[in-house]
Amino acid sequence: MKFIKLRKYLHVSLILVILVYMWGCGSGEGTTQSAVVDKSASVSVIKLGSGRYVIQGDRLDGVASIGLHLSYNRSGMISPTVTLGELFSGAMMNANTLVPGAINIAIIGVK
Numbered sequence: 361m362k363f364i365k366l367r368k369y370l371h372v373s374l375i376l377v378i379l380v381y382m383w384g385c386g387s388g389e390g391t392t393q394s395a396v397v398d399k400s401a402s403v404s405v406i407k408l409g410s411g412r413y414v415i416q417g418d419r420l421d422g423v424a425s426i427g428l429h430l431s432y433n434r435s436g437m438i439s440p441t442v443t444l445g446e447l448f449s450g451a452m453m454n455a456n457t458l459v460p461g462a463i464n465i466a467i468i469g470v471k
Contacts, residue, residue: 401423403426428465442457
């Protein structure tokens with residue numbers, strides 16, 4: 361009688377140990393490396409030609425305002441102008457182009 365109870369306890373213990381090891385193994389395919397995805401906002405300057413440039417913003421969802429300071433070669437650009445594009449349509453913008461070699465831009469969204 362004691363032998364049968366001991367055998368049942370051993371079976372139950374062995375099953376529990378096997379389940380614990382199996383649970384800790386995961387899918388059995390080994391470990392996978394996690395990929396790092398860059399989700400940060402970025403701004404880039406794109407040359408269109410004929411002295412025209414576009415400032416392009418990526419992943420700017422939820423950005424309410426932007427301040428940009430651009431430096432340029434004074435001999436290559438005379439009387440620069442700044443216009444507001446599609447990214448911040450309806451926003452307030454102020455661009456200071458009075459200092460040769462520098463453009464300061466402030467954009468504030470109103471949405």
